[in-house]
Amino acid sequence: MIKRLGSGIYTYMPMGLKVIRKVEAIVRxxxxxxxxxxxxxxxxxxAELWQETGRWDKMGPELLRIKDRHGRDYAFQPTSEEVITDVVRSEIKSYRQIPLNFYHIQTKFRDERRPRFGLMRGREFTMKDAYxxxxxxxxxQKSYKIMYDAYTRIFTRFGLQFRAVAADNGAIGGTGSHEFHVIAGTGEDALVYCPSSDYAANMEAxxxxxxxxxxxxxxxxxxxxxxxxSKCEDVAAQLKIDLKTTVKTIALTSEKEVDGKVAKQYFMLLLRGDHELNEIKAGKVPGLNPYRFSTEEEIKEVYGCAPxxxxxxxxxxxxxxVADRTVALMSDFVTGANEVDFHFTGANWGRDMAEPSLVxxxxxxVEGDPSPDGKGVLAIERGIEVGHVFQLGTAYSESMQATFLDENGKPAPLQMGCYGIGITRILGAAIEQNFDDKGIIWPTSLAPFELVLCPMGYDRSEMVKEETDKLYAAAQAAGIDVIVDDRGLRPGAMFADWELIGVPHRVVIGERGLKEGNLEYQGRRDAEASAVALADIVSFVKGKIQQ
Amino acid sequence: MIKRLGSGIYTYMPMGLKVIRKVEAIVRxxxxxxxxxxxxxxxxxxAELWQETGRWDKMGPELLRIKDRHGRDYAFQPTSEEVITDVVRSEIKSYRQIPLNFYHIQTKFRDERRPRFGLMRGREFTMKDAYxxxxxxxxxQKSYKIMYDAYTRIFTRFGLQFRAVAADNGAIGGTGSHEFHVIAGTGEDALVYCPSSDYAANMEAxxxxxxxxxxxxxxxxxxxxxxxxSKCEDVAAQLKIDLKTTVKTIALTSEKEVDGKVAKQYFMLLLRGDHELNEIKAGKVPGLNPYRFSTEEEIKEVYGCAPxxxxxxxxxxxxxxVADRTVALMSDFVTGANEVDFHFTGANWGRDMAEPSLVxxxxxxVEGDPSPDGKGVLAIERGIEVGHVFQLGTAYSESMQATFLDENGKPAPLQMGCYGIGITRILGAAIEQNFDDKGIIWPTSLAPFELVLCPMGYDRSEMVKEETDKLYAAAQAAGIDVIVDDRGLRPGAMFADWELIGVPHRVVIGERGLKEGNLEYQGRRDAEASAVALADIVSFVKGKIQQ
Structure with a gap:
């Protein structure tokens, strides 16, 4: 399917490219x-365009920078907000010309530090990006909804199990964002959802x-x-108590420039012993943007105790x-004593210490937490992010002066949204979701071929050759994406190859069957082959494809 | 159609991209x-791959070089000989697997010193390259012929006037090469052909x-x-003689390293006064590879006379x-006297000087020269190079050790050919060939739309709207690539826009015509519109498209 050329850089071989083209066609x-x-x-x-929005400086080494023969700076696009905004600011003059949504399907480059998981986190990849x-x-928000719905149709047509989850807006700003994930046990991301409602968000959000x-x-x-x-797990084991009765402490420092001087603020975050810090949420605590973990020296100085x-x-x-919401409701809990090798047991808010400054x-x-919409409990599954829709607002249009004249003839900044689909990543995600020990199991809409014809003795039996050629022509005429394996391999090797590639439908043409007017059909997920009458085979396969 | 982003770098706007996609579809x-x-x-x-063939060093600043975050070197592909040879050397083991021909349609970058002529000599462009x-x-040679024939079909389907010409193989080596040119008065290249035979070559060859x-x-x-x-033109004017009786002299120096020392050889090339030196041909004179023009100092030293x-x-x-073939046949000619301000008249080979060392x-x-095939005289026209087929031989396979096992089990280097089509350049070349003072005149196969419907009062007349919508659906059903102009412009402005864009077929839907059962059809090259019955219009336009 693909062949590695360099770190995070791949050649798409003919079969892989066929899948990519099917993905592109559906998206288009x-x-x-x-x-x-x-x-x-x-x-x-x-580079000038990237400097206008500040991303030339803000983006680190992930942005691939190029100098041309005259020493001028360029970026190899990781996305195209700057270019589309530049196009639009010279094309759009009046409110009468909008709404507009432009997209392209184009190669991207992100110079990841450690490219990994093949196509999942490559450096050169193809993306559909719309603005x-x-x-x-x-x-x-209306344009955003149109894209959200289009993405839902796209991923449904791919035939993949997917989930749209609310996402954190991150550093780009903006007012709303959803990620589209292909569900797969090997996925990098944890998806949170409520089986009894439509609540869904990624772990960050x-x-x-x-x-x-x-x-x-x-x-x-x-x-x-x-x-x-020094760890809650060890404390619980030593004291033979439930980890859920312990509270762990995370010391953070926020450095900010105030009147030209760096001022430090210290924060103690409290979490139940079995819970994990969500670093995105920590950054939203008032005063904690930006933050870092306190150093050992800072901890000793501020708390008079080793970490x-x-x-x-x-x-x-x-x-x-700052107490986590769960911790704020705890009583009789175990927590550090600000003294090496000692903890307090039976700690209680209000009695043994002040109520927390912030909750x-x-x-x-975690699994089983109540759903924020009050309609049940949360479940967690893993996913591969393949799409992202994003309400950008006016961040780009303001820095690049992309305005239009409103009904009153006054200039106003354009409200933007951006919408990405990782075209080449779909190939990898589809495989991660659909495989068994024999190989890939393509959904029909993405398969490199829908049907493979496996003649037994194409070059030996005139009858087999004739019927195979006829069937190939008939399948093509019926709009089936069909291939004949005329390599002359033994049946076992031939079948194994096509199971590995994952073509969803296979028809075997053999002399014995033909004499009885039958062919052998087997779907990629079927345990056994079944006989189908020669006269019915095309409509039979067509029916299977349309299922 | 396109919008300049930077020097030699363009965004393809929706209409331009539609043309590109049609070009790609035909090529594919x-x-x-x-x-x-x-x-x-x-x-x-x-870079490692490019170093294997030596092109990393051989190619100058035209090769865009990139360093990633780890400081590793990469090239932005100008072509892909190295990568495909790398793919093939790991995939092809036996003579049974060949012949094979792989292609891709992919973005290229060539860092031209002076990007110019828009898409003709851009830096970032799309090319189809096959190997x-x-x-x-x-x-x-059989594979080469198959590609030559495919190119002929491709350019014929484009609906462009084109010419395939024999080309010089240049520095890449190899054994045969043809260029495919779109004929256009503004073309960069001079094409030589014989109207009474199939002889055709570029000027170099x-x-x-x-x-x-x-x-x-x-x-x-x-x-x-x-x-x-000092110039033949001045001599002829002063002496009131035909320029064709004069002979001009070009002094060249060839420097070669011999036994660690640089040895210089001097050559005097003689051309008829009205003829032009062909620098490629000069380089093929025995002893003249490499060569340069002699310096003034060298000329004074060697000839004892100023240039x-x-x-x-x-x-x-x-x-x-070295006498050009034409000069070798001249008698009674005028030539320099190796003395400033003096020429000889009545010069004759053999009598006044030795016969030339080389002819x-x-x-x-020039136009009117005899055709090399003896079948008439040569004509010259200008063209834009849009395709190139090339017999590469074993240059790449030998340097990259891409071998296969022949029938005797012995490894042999693969024989290669390479075949390019400038996809985005076709867009520019088609326009250069097909325009008038109103705008572009697209051939139907490349037009962004085949047919534009221009309703007169789409938003005012229910009848016009209804018939336009019906016609649009009927045209689509007939497989016509159709667009409706519902912008509500006045007829003059609307027609001017579509003539500028160059849509080849236009139908105007107006109330008056509809009441008589007629629509107004006009082809982009037609001087006037003609009335066509409403009931016949789709088949009428379909017929025009198929012409």
């Missing part, structure tokens, strides 16, 4: 159907709800020796104590 | 039909034949003052006198 049809207009923007883009332009937020109320304090506070137990034994009891200003959602959700 | 169909197999090779290619692999010279025999000397040799006349007055009389070893084809042919 649905994009056109949704009113988007195709153009083709260049790969090599002048919508509207007069106001409402229009932009999924909200952790704490329900119920805090129980009254039942135990007395006691300082307990926990030698060499591993910190806790909220005795911790005071200037440290801000926030700090953790990753 | 005919390549597949000819048995070639499509794959897709990457743009960013590791054939055969076991021997005969097989390779077209052979100049000298016919007849040398006339006997009729005039006496005389040294004549030609003050300040502008050199001539063969009195010139002797170590200078090699060679040194000049560009």
């Amino acid at each position: 049809e649905e994009m056109n159907q949704a009113g988007a207009v195709e153009l083709l923007m260049p790969l090599v883009q002048p 919508s332009f509207d007069r106001d937020l409402e229009g932009m 999924a909200e952790a709800i704490a329900t119920g109320s805090r129980a009254a304090a039942g135990a007395a506070l006691a300082k307990t020796a926990t030698p060499k137990a 591993g034994y910190l806790g909220p009891i005795g911790t005071k200003a200037p440290v801000t104590v 926030a959602d700090l953790r990753n959700v | 169909e005919e390549m597949n039909q000819a048995g070639a197999v499509e794959l897709l090779m990457p743009l960013v290619q590791p 054939s692999f055969d076991r021997d010279l005969e097989g390779m 077209a052979e100049a034949i000298a016919t007849g025999s040398r006339a006997a000397a009729g005039a006496a040799l005389a040294k004549t003052a030609t003050p300040k006349a 502008g007055y050199l001539g063969p009389i009195g010139t002797k070893a170590p200078v090699t006198v 060679a084809d040194l000049r560009n042919v």
